[in-house]
Amino acid sequence: MLKKLVLIGGGHSHALVLRLFGNKPLSGVRLALITPDIYTPYSGMLPGHIAGFYSYSQCDIDLQSLSNFAHAQLCLDHVIGLDLKNRKVLCANQPTVDFDILSINISSTPTKLSVPGAVEYTIAAKPVAQFLEHWYQLQENAVRNPQKALNIAIVGGGDVELALSILAGVRKLEIYLFQSSKELMPSHHQSVRRIMRDILSNQDVKLHLGERVCEVVKLINKGLTIKCESGLMVTCDQVFWVTHASAGSWLKAAGIGTDDQGFILVNDNLQSVTHPHIFAAGDIAKMINYQLPKAGVFAVHKGNPLYENLRSMILGESLKPYKPQTAYFSLIVTGDGRVLANRAILPLPSHQLWWCWKDCIDRNFMAQSPHQ
Numbered sequence: 502m503l504k505k506l507v508l509i510g511g512g513h514s515h516a517l518v519l520r521l522f523g524n525k526p527l528s529g530v531r532l533a534l535i536t537p538d539i540y541t542p543y544s545g546m547l548p549g550h551i552a553g554f555y556s557y558s559q560c561d562i563d564l565q566s567l568s569n570f571a572h573a574q575l576c577l578d579h580v581i582g583l584d585l586k587n588r589k590v591l592c593a594n595q596p597t598v599d600f601d602i603l604s605i606n607i608s609s610t611p612t613k614l615s616v617p618g619a620v621e622y623t624i625a626a627k628p629v630a631q632f633l634e635h636w637y638q639l640q641e642n643a644v645r646n647p648q649k650a651l652n653i654a655i656v657g658g659g660d661v662e663l664a665l666s667i668l669a670g671v672r673k674l675e676i677y678l679f680q681s682s683k684e685l686m687p688s689h690h691q692s693v694r695r696i697m698r699d700i701l702s703n704q705d706v707k708l709h710l711g712e713r714v715c716e717v718v719k720l721i722n723k724g725l726t727i728k729c730e731s732g733l734m735v736t737c738d739q740v741f742w743v744t745h746a747s748a749g750s751w752l753k754a755a756g757i758g759t760d761d762q763g764f765i766l767v768n769d770n771l772q773s774v775t776h777p778h779i780f781a782a783g784d785i786a787k788m789i790n791y792q793l794p795k796a797g798v799f800a801v802h803k804g805n806p807l808y809e810n811l812r813s814m815i816l817g818e819s820l821k822p823y824k825p826q827t828a829y830f831s832l833i834v835t836g837d838g839r840v841l842a843n844r845a846i847l848p849l850p851s852h853q854l855w856w857c858w859k860d861c862i863d864r865n866f867m868a869q870s871p872h873q
């Protein structure tokens with residue numbers, strides 16, 4: 502009997518799954534992708550795009566072409582819930598979609614709900630498409646008023662690539678970076694943190710470490726004021742919100758096993774620990790046996806094992822556990838055509854050579870996607 506495999510979210514893992522189904526078609530399966538947009542940005546090139554090194558078309562993944570290639574039906578919609586008992590996906594605008602096997606790759610959004618003013622007045626880094634709309638608007642305003650210096654605040658210092666890319670993408674900019682802990686980039690080794698801190702200071706980024714933002718207030722004709730628990734107040738034109746990520750509430754509400762932030766708990770087969778016919782990959786998945794950073798590069802790595810296990814599930818074969826790479830080079834874009842490369846405790850100074858290496862990897866990834 503025909504098996505219905507439904508992919509929710511056109512994330513990095515699903516882009517690869519579609520590419521692989523296109524390369525090795527499987528009979529007896531009906532494939533569908535539900536995602537709100539035809540294009541989705543490839544995160545590896547996102548900092549370079551913000552800094553002005555790549556155009557949008559160079560870093561967008563064309564989900565329509567990929568779906569055509571994989572003979573998958575593309576439904577442009579937001580998923581808002583699941584009826585797990587009857588195996589149905591609930592969409593915002595279209596009728597429900599039936600499934601036998603489900604795979605979820607929808608990423609996450611920054612947590613900001615509890616801070617007054619954050620939802621109304623700040624720009625979240627995710628969804629990326631919305632973030633980019635605001636970013637283009639800001640660039641346009643900067644071009645229209647070249648004399649006016651813009652003050653930008655970034656709340657969340659886990660990933661400073663955004664600050665450096667923004668600095669590179671607009672002239673006459675002051676950046677204030679707020680981080681609740683005393684350290685920037687807590688997931689990196691202190692040697693990397695030290696180098697990045699020096700780079701930020703040299704670029705005149707105002708660092709407010711150990712400052713927890715507790716309110717964002719809109720002032721009439723005067724922009725926004727950031728208020729911190731310490732009493733510090735800073736006025737700025739725009740605020741980007743890049744704090745810890747959380748997941749949409751509909752997953753937990755549907756009854757899928759999740760952690761406290763709502764991320765889907767998966768085993769080494771990338772299978773939900775509570776529902777074996779549901780798979781998850783990318784930022785939305787929390788592998789119970791590994792601590793992996795939430796980054797596009799890990800979502801890409803999971804594409805192939807996810808595809809293999811979806812295929813095995815359809816064919817009734819046994820699944821293969823995925824063992825993520827735990828030692829890897831992290832390549833941090835510094836916004837100036839250079840990259841800081843580091844592996845474990847060994848940071849290599851920010852250099853153009855690492856940029857060329859990263860550029861090559863990223864262009865190669867994009868070149869493999871089918872285009873219309």
Ligand SMILES: Cc1cc2nc3c(=O)[nH]c(=O)nc-3n(C[C@H](O)[C@H](O)[C@H](O)COP(=O)(O)OP(=O)(O)OC[C@H]3O[C@@H](n4cnc5c(N)ncnc54)[C@H](O)[C@@H]3O)c2cc1C
Pocket residue numbers: 509510511512513514515535536537538541542544545546547548578579580581606607608609626627628629632662663749782783784785795796797798799800801
């Ligand atoms: C400014 C910025 C720069 C970054 N730079 C880097 C970098 O250099 N390197 C790196 O590795 N990571 C980077 N990241 C992180 C990276 O973007 C994420 O980790 C990555 O996108 C996660 O990939 P994913 O496959 O989980 O989901 P994504 O690639 O984000 O895709 C999720 C997809 O799901 C869709 N979707 C969402 N909700 C629903 C729904 N309810 N129903 C249906 N579809 C839905 C979305 O439209 C999207 O197509 C950056 C992030 C930001 C914001």
